[in-house]
Amino acid sequence: MMFTVAALYRFTPLPDPHALRGPLLDLCLANGVTGTLLLAPEGINGTIAGPSDGIAAVLAHLRALPGCADLEPKYAQAEVAPFGRMRVRVKREIVTMGQPDVDPLAGVGRYVAPGDWNAVVRDPQTVVIDTRNAYEVAIGSFEGAVDPQTEAFGDFPAWWAANADRLRGKRVAMFCTGGIRCEKSTAYLRGQGVEDVVHLQGGILKYLEEVPAADSLWQGACFVFDDRVSVGHGLEPGGHVLCHACRRPLEPCDTERPEYEAGVQCHHCVDQFDASDRARFRERMKQIALARDRGERHLR
Structure with a gap:
């Protein structure tokens, strides 16, 4: 099926x-x-x-x-x-930015269709900003895109405040996985007085679906928030796995590193949790294995 x-x-x-x-x-x-x-x-x-x-x-x-x-x-x-x-x-917000005055229904940036996005990326007068979290950007992004290195979407307004002066006067182009974060972030920038702001219609997923790999400016894989972990061109699964301790995506080769223990830790989080956390993670992995042996799926 x-x-x-x-x-x-x-x-x-x-x-x-x-x-x-x-x-x-x-x-x-x-x-x-x-x-x-x-x-x-x-x-x-x-x-x-x-x-x-x-x-x-x-x-x-x-x-x-x-x-x-x-x-x-x-x-x-x-x-x-x-x-x-x-x-x-x-929830209070369907994507958490923590800016109650931002209303995408009042106006967002201009949409750019996937087929026209390459011209935006290549335009030297345009600054292209990846609005996703740092762990998402780490496995793939557009050629030359700015990475704000935010840990959560709610960090973006502070990043913009710290960088607005150096970016002033340029056209701003923004993208995210499916478009929702760009709806809010372009609405936010318009509220900050940025007039020339655009974003990728349908997000990275639509771009990877419509733009052939041979013509693409996308580099790497796109993180997705489900068990596929990542996708590539044509939305084919990207081969990444998820560390179920810190929820970061891992390359298959990362599972060969000495720090890796399935479901318990990876090289990103080896110093992040204490012994009680590790014991809890190991018990969870045990229950997952028992459920698998019964032909059931454990709800992580």
């Missing part, structure tokens, strides 16, 4: 997201759909996977929500279920 994976988001006013949670979760469970969906007063965000008819049923439900009629997910296929369970959560 192949699983359809759908990554989606939409900024739209949802006055009572708590009332939407139960029916949405029940529908996902009834249709064999797993993943995570976030609901907030500003909209919906998430990635789900399941049988194609199950995904279609959930998307029909979502498109019936206010402002979501033309919701356009980014699709991929997976041979193994990329999620172990279904979660629908209500």
Whole structure:
């Protein structure tokens, strides 16, 4: 069985997201759909996977929500279920920036289609900024893109404040995995007085889907927040594995390093956790192995 994976988001006013949670979760469970969906007063965000008819049923439900009629997910296929369970959560923001006055519905940067993005990257008068977290950027990005080296998206406003003067006067182009972080970050920059700001429509995932590898300026792999860990051109799995202790992506060769212990530590986090943490991680790995022996999937 192949699983359809759908990554989606939409900024739209949802006055009572708590009332939407139960029916949405029940529908996902009834249709064999797993993943995570976030609901907030500003909209919906998430990635789900399941049988194609199950995904279609959930998307029909979502498109019936206010402002979501033309919701356009980014699709991929997976041979193994990329999620172990279904979660629908209500949050303050569907992507956390910590800037309550930023409203993407009031105006964002100009969209640039994937087929036109290479010209933006090559333009010497444009500064191209990767809005993702440092561990995502570490395994792949666009040629020449600026890496703010942020640990979380909420760090971006402080980075911009520290770098705005040196970037002033240039066109700013921004990109992220699927587009949602760029919606907020370009709205934020417009609020900071940046007039010429653009972003990659559909994010890296759409670019990798539409732009042939031979014409691509993308280097490396794109981190994704599911069990695929990373994807490359054509959205083919990228071969990375995840350290389940620190949640960072690892190259296959990293698992041969002496610091690596599956599910317990890697070279990134060998000094990050104490002995009690390691014991807890080892117990988790034991339970995963027992579940696998029973033909079940352990919910990490």
